[in-house]
Every structure is written in C-alpha cells, then in structure tokens.
Amino acid sequence: MLLSVLLIVSIVASGIFPLLAIKVSSQLIDHIVTTNVIATQTILYHLLYLGALWLMHDLINPWILFLQSSLADKVVFVINRSIIDKSNAIQGLAYFEQQDFHNDLQIILSQAYHKPVNLVVTLVGLLRDFTLIVSCIVLLFSKISWLSVLVLISIVVHAKIISKMQQEIWKESLGRSTNSRMMNYISALSINPSFAKEIRLFPISNYLSKEYSRLFQMIYLSMLKIRRRQLLWPIFSCFISLVSNLAVLLYLTLLIKNGTLMVGAITLLLQTLSQLHQSVLSFGEQIGWMSGHLLFFEKYFQFLDRSEQVYTTPITKKSSLTINTETLHISFDNISFVYPDGRKALQDINFEIQPKEKLAIVGANGAGKTSLIKLLCGFYAPTTGIIRINGLPIEEYDIQEVRALIAPVFQDFGTYALTLKQNIIMGDELDNELKLHEILKKAEINFIDVFKHGLNQNLGKVFGGTDLSIGQWQKVAIARALYKNASLFILDEPTAALDPISEHKIFNQFGKICKEKTTIFVTHRLNSIKMADRILLLDEGRQIAIDTHHQLLQHNALYREMFESQASQYADLKTKPIY
Ligand SMILES: Nc1ncnc2c1ncn2[C@@H]1O[C@H](COP(=O)(O)OP(=O)(O)OP(=O)(O)O)[C@@H](O)[C@H]1O
Ligand SMILES: [Mg+2]
Missing domain, CATH: 3.40.50.300 (P-loop containing nucleotide triphosphate hydrolases)
Known part of the structure; x- marks a missing residue:
C-alpha cells in the first residue's frame, strides 16, 4: 500500500517537472526579451529554479524504477501464490484431468511472471502520460483550445490499434496453448530422471526432437502472420498523428505571423507540443497494452472463480458436523x-x-x-x-x-x-x-x-x-x-x-x-x-x-x-x- 502511494506521488511529480521547466524557461526568455534592464537576481532565481527542476527530474526516474520493481515483485508473488492456493483448494481431481483446465493454467502460469509486472509498468506509464498530457493541455488551452479534441482523437485511434493487436496475440496464445504445453512436456521429458533410462534405450529421442521442431514451426508461422499484420497497423495511427501535428504547426505559424505570440510563448508552445505529441502516442499505446493485460487478468479471475467443490448438488451442509470415529460406519x-x-x-x-x-x-x-x-x-x-x-x-x-x-x-x-x-x-x-x-x-x-x-x-x-x-x-x-x-x-x-x-x-x-x-x-x-x-x-x-x-x-x-x-x-x- 505504502509502495503504491509513494509510486503514484512520484509519477505525478515526474509528469509535472518537465512542464514546470518549460514554463520557467519561457518566463526567463520573456524576461530577457521584454525588459530593458535585466535583473541579475531574477535571472539567477530562474536559473536556480530550472536547475532544481532538472535535477529532480533526473533523480526521480531511478526512484520510480526502484518503487515500480519492488511493487511488481510483490504483485507477481501475490498472483503466483493465489494460483498455488487455488489449485490446492480445488477439492476434486476432475479439473486436473481436463485439457481446458491445463490450457488455462498453462497460459496463466506462462504469463504470470511478466503480465503483472507489465500491468504495473503500464499503469505507471499511463499515470505519467496522463499527468503530462493534462499539464500540456492546461498550458496550451488558452492558445489552442481545439487541440484537446485532436489529442483525444489521436489517443483513441492509437489505443484501438494497439488493443486490436493485443487481442490478436492473446487469441493466438489461447489457440496454441495445447501445442505449447506439448512443447513444455517434451522439454521436461528430456530432463526428467524418471524417463532418462527409457529415452536412452528406446529410439524415442529422435521422435521427440522432431515433434518439438514441428510444433515450434506451427507456432512460429502463425505468430509470423500476426507480426506481419502488425507491421501495417501503426502506419494508420502515424498518419493521424502527422496530420494533427501539421495542423497545429500551421496554426502556430499563423499566430506568429499575426504577431500574437511573444518569443517566450513560442518556445513554450513548441516545447509543450513536442512533449504532448510523445505523451499522446505513448498514452494511446499504454491503453492498448492495458487491454491486453486485462485479457490476462480476465482469464486469471475466471480461474480463481472455478468451483472448488466436488459435489454440485445443493445440500444443507452442517459444517459443524463431526464424525464419531469410534462408531465409524x-x-x-x-x-x-x-x-x-x-x-x-x-x-x-x-x-x-x-x-x-x-x-x-x-x-x-x-x-x-x-x-x-x-x-x-x-x-x-x-x-x-x-x-x-x-x-x-x-x-x-x-x-x-x-x-x-x-x-x-x-x-x-x-x-x-x-x-x-x-x-x-x-x-x-x-x-x-x-x-x-x-x-x-x-x-x-x-x-x-x-x-x-x-x-x-x-x-x-x-x-x-x-x-x-x-x-x-x-x-x-x-x-x-x-x-x-x-x-x-x-x-x-x-x-x-x-x-x-x-x-x-x-x-x-x-x-x-x-x-x-x-x-x-x-x-x-x-x-x-x-x-x-x-x-x-x-x-x-x-x-x-x-x-x-x-x-x-x-x-x-x-x-x-x-x-x-x-x-x-x-x-x-x-x-x-x-x-
Ligand atoms: N482418471 C481416469 N479417467 C478415466 N478413466 C479412468 C481414470 N482412472 C481409471 N480409469 C478407468 O477406470 C477403470 C477402473 O480403473 P481403476 O484404477 O479403478 O482400476 P483398478 O482396479 O484400481 O486397477 P489396478 O489393479 O490396475 O490398479 C479402468 O478401466 C481405467 O482405465
Ligand atoms: Mg488401482
């Protein structure tokens, strides 16, 4: 809990520092450009302020990484522990004999080490980008209010594209679950001492090796198809981003031409826009990733929801009933x-x-x-x-x-x-x-x-x-x-x-x-x-x-x-x- 709070506070701060730095530098430029008598004290103040902000910005990232890794370790532990506890809490053996149970378990266990970490990293990224985007929009709103609409469109398009890719990958991993399990089984066989004797005395090792390669090839080819498709998708979202950037630049040029903007304001706008552009792309991407992580968590919670009971008929269970062992019949x-x-x-x-x-x-x-x-x-x-x-x-x-x-x-x-x-x-x-x-x-x-x-x-x-x-x-x-x-x-x-x-x-x-x-x-x-x-x-x-x-x-x-x-x-x- 403490870790999460510290992390949130640090991320919000890390999102505000760069924007504050941009604002201070624009004030400094304005001061230099507009005042006839440059006050050394004011410049010194701005420079010190800027230095402190840059320092904080540089120092906060390793700190966030530290908090994020510690939190991710804990989340991975909780998830894995809950899978072990759930598997042990299932009273009957029927699940353990069902292919879909093992497929689910395989997919959950194979992703249990990185999905929770990814979730934490994505949440961190989302929060950081969100803070940056909000701060950018606040800074820019008075100049280009319609920019928020463009930002929204870009985020939605980008998020949709990435989330579609994530869904495709997820569907593919569900479909190949049995094959992946077979591959794991084959590789486990080759290091299991119980099978070592027979594998060496019967001609099965060649067969196992070929089977492993065949399964790998099947999985590889179907992933290749998805990867190829994924190469094309981002073109669309980059195009949207390019058009909106050009529109904003054109508008800015007009403002500058009309003399409505001061030099400090131009610096502020350009730097903020470049920051905004990066944050919007990253924010959309993180939402897309998030939808992929949620598919994992949906499966995980479905697994935890599986019934643990052997008898499905509703009975009036008297859980306090004890069995008299002396007269055990x-x-x-x-x-x-x-x-x-x-x-x-x-x-x-x-x-x-x-x-x-x-x-x-x-x-x-x-x-x-x-x-x-x-x-x-x-x-x-x-x-x-x-x-x-x-x-x-x-x-x-x-x-x-x-x-x-x-x-x-x-x-x-x-x-x-x-x-x-x-x-x-x-x-x-x-x-x-x-x-x-x-x-x-x-x-x-x-x-x-x-x-x-x-x-x-x-x-x-x-x-x-x-x-x-x-x-x-x-x-x-x-x-x-x-x-x-x-x-x-x-x-x-x-x-x-x-x-x-x-x-x-x-x-x-x-x-x-x-x-x-x-x-x-x-x-x-x-x-x-x-x-x-x-x-x-x-x-x-x-x-x-x-x-x-x-x-x-x-x-x-x-x-x-x-x-x-x-x-x-x-x-x-x-x-x-x-x-
Ligand atoms: N988990 C299972 N799923 C489906 N069928 C099973 C399962 N376990 C056993 N069987 C089948 O149920 C039947 C009875 O098996 P069981 O293990 O009870 O035999 P057993 O009398 O203990 O034999 P043995 O003397 O070989 O131990 C067999 O036909 C067996 O193939
Ligand atoms: Mg038996």
Whole structure:
C-alpha cells in the first residue's frame, strides 16, 4: 500500500517537472526579451529554479524504477501464490484431468511472471502520460483550445490499434496453448530422471526432437502472420498523428505571423507540443497494452472463480458436523461412477463397512478398486448413489472433516523432493520426533543409518539429495500414513514394491496398528488377505461378491480361480527351480 502511494506521488511529480521547466524557461526568455534592464537576481532565481527542476527530474526516474520493481515483485508473488492456493483448494481431481483446465493454467502460469509486472509498468506509464498530457493541455488551452479534441482523437485511434493487436496475440496464445504445453512436456521429458533410462534405450529421442521442431514451426508461422499484420497497423495511427501535428504547426505559424505570440510563448508552445505529441502516442499505446493485460487478468479471475467443490448438488451442509470415529460406519448405496471423460468405472456397488472392520478389495487390473477409493476420499462425486458416513451422505460433512479421517497409502504415492522427515510428517506442525522414530521402525525404514543428515536428508536428486529404491519410497509412503494415524486406513496395494520379508513384517505392523481402526486395503497378493475380515470382489466395475475368505473360496468361482492361480505359483516356486 505504502509502495503504491509513494509510486503514484512520484509519477505525478515526474509528469509535472518537465512542464514546470518549460514554463520557467519561457518566463526567463520573456524576461530577457521584454525588459530593458535585466535583473541579475531574477535571472539567477530562474536559473536556480530550472536547475532544481532538472535535477529532480533526473533523480526521480531511478526512484520510480526502484518503487515500480519492488511493487511488481510483490504483485507477481501475490498472483503466483493465489494460483498455488487455488489449485490446492480445488477439492476434486476432475479439473486436473481436463485439457481446458491445463490450457488455462498453462497460459496463466506462462504469463504470470511478466503480465503483472507489465500491468504495473503500464499503469505507471499511463499515470505519467496522463499527468503530462493534462499539464500540456492546461498550458496550451488558452492558445489552442481545439487541440484537446485532436489529442483525444489521436489517443483513441492509437489505443484501438494497439488493443486490436493485443487481442490478436492473446487469441493466438489461447489457440496454441495445447501445442505449447506439448512443447513444455517434451522439454521436461528430456530432463526428467524418471524417463532418462527409457529415452536412452528406446529410439524415442529422435521422435521427440522432431515433434518439438514441428510444433515450434506451427507456432512460429502463425505468430509470423500476426507480426506481419502488425507491421501495417501503426502506419494508420502515424498518419493521424502527422496530420494533427501539421495542423497545429500551421496554426502556430499563423499566430506568429499575426504577431500574437511573444518569443517566450513560442518556445513554450513548441516545447509543450513536442512533449504532448510523445505523451499522446505513448498514452494511446499504454491503453492498448492495458487491454491486453486485462485479457490476462480476465482469464486469471475466471480461474480463481472455478468451483472448488466436488459435489454440485445443493445440500444443507452442517459444517459443524463431526464424525464419531469410534462408531465409524461407511456405506456405498447403489454407487455407479463414470469418469468425467465418459469412462465407466463402477456400477451398482452396495456394501457397508462396520466400525473397525478390515475390508480387502480384490479384482483384476481395471476392475475399479482405486476408483472406489477415490470416491471415498471425495476426489469425485459418484454419478449415481450415495456414500454415507455414520448414516449421513458424505457431502453433508465438511470435506476436511472427512479427509482428516483418512490415512492413505496410494498406489501412485508421491515421492517428494523434500527431507525424509517432511516426506513423513507432511508439514505437521507438532513435529513429534519420538513418534517419528517409532514409525520409522514400524515401516521398516532401516536405510536411514547411511544418511549423512539422518531425518533431514533430502530425498530425490533434483535438490542434491539421495534417491531411494521404489520399495524404499513405498516404505516412506507407508510411514506417512502411519504417522497420520487417522481412524480410517486406506491402503491401495501398499506393499506392491516390497520384498517378501519387508511385506510380511509391514503387514504384521498393519495388523497391530489397524486393530482399533477401520481399514480398507486393495491387494493383488492373496496371502495378505488373511488380515481382512471380509473381501469385496470387483470385476469390470461390478460388485461380484462381498464375504469372508472362506465363504468366497467355497462359493465364488472367480475368487477361487484367482486364489488358486496364486497359490499354485507359490507351490511351483517351492518345488521347481526358477532356472
Ligand atoms: N482418471 C481416469 N479417467 C478415466 N478413466 C479412468 C481414470 N482412472 C481409471 N480409469 C478407468 O477406470 C477403470 C477402473 O480403473 P481403476 O484404477 O479403478 O482400476 P483398478 O482396479 O484400481 O486397477 P489396478 O489393479 O490396475 O490398479 C479402468 O478401466 C481405467 O482405465
Ligand atoms: Mg488401482
């Protein structure tokens, strides 16, 4: 705020100084020309005054630049921070799967660093030019009152032309957003360590390189078309400016010829007119630029206005509702779910989870296991049906209340390039070190001893840390869920990357920890199913059965087949050598 006020005051002053200087110099000339006895004192006074004005004028520009850069930094920070906050505040995942969301985000992020700065610079320019134009018109009004009309016309024409150019460029950037994103994606691929191995062993790098050039060429050619058109537009506005300048000069010549003007006044008029000419062109240009910046801000505010909620049906939300975790009861009533892209994932799912029950979900790849979990986490709303928690539809609770219940290990868990500690506590402010060490043991994190910085070791290579094996990363993800220690454990193949000994030990730990908690776990490993009270069997999005392991084994052919195929593999391994 203080910065903005200082900036405005400084700009207004910087716009007035040159005009004051012109006025003082014209008074000085008049004094010299008209008085017979030149008073040294008056000349000295004028010269000192002029010197002070020039000095101020020269000194104020670096000061304005300083204020402007500081303000621009702050504006850029606020915009970027609001984009991060908004993205994190969006409760569901649907937006993140939509192309137009990413296109919008791409265009906002790609311009977020210069548009706010440009806005500040343009506003500064506008204010400065406005002050100059007003001061010029005030100075000239008594001599050429009709000049204000010419000034207005020139500004409008110039502003229109520049704003048209800005709109064309903006439309073009919207249109090429997908291609630009693809280019960014390709360049990110080539520096992403996760892809480095395959890119070197498969012949894709040539393809990527060609694709990058092809996309660049497309964007370049369409920009070239616009740039060519833009070369022609300013001719028109320069013509208008030229005609009005000539008209004013002609009028001045007439005045001089009639002897109506004194030498001082002529100097004043000529200097002011030249100042006015520059300011008018620049003012029109700044208005045009401004309209371009506003298009960015329109997009930015549309982005901020996007709904953050997952459930769109109006409900009487009682945000103060708390969930009794001791009697946590969950039910899926007639749930069907189609992804926003139209892909059917679940159909007619009906089951209940009793307090502290351990439910395993099994089924082939693509059966809908992860989708079901995503619905329970509130990442999507079901297409039909209701998920209830303790008898109430999930949407009646504040989503944060529901999410506070859940300690998850996702199938595609995150690997954060942060310290080991932050990877586990995830920003928890209580930061309980004792608890953390216990968790490390439970999650079989025995590799910390080799870390130079222990818990504060950076993980991942991007910030100079140590990388972990996939299994070690998965142990970190497990530790994260154990640290959160919420009432509902949701584990989506939590041990898929672990060696059998670690898996066995960790499942023992889960057995102990989850004793007093409701647990839903997805698994392909039927030997871990012993931990489950009941098993939900899914196939192609449908609920095939929900029952105990023994009941399913006896009565369900698909389950028996799944179980026996794995059991026979284990038997094979025991009897036959692998090679
Ligand atoms: N974000 C998504 N958008 C559209 N379709 C999706 C999305 N995620 C998954 N699907 C589709 O939904 C179906 C169920 O996927 P889901 O991830 O739930 O399977 P899953 O049972 O967890 O399989 P897996 O054992 O391989 O993890 C699949 O056909 C899948 O292609
Ligand atoms: Mg899955």
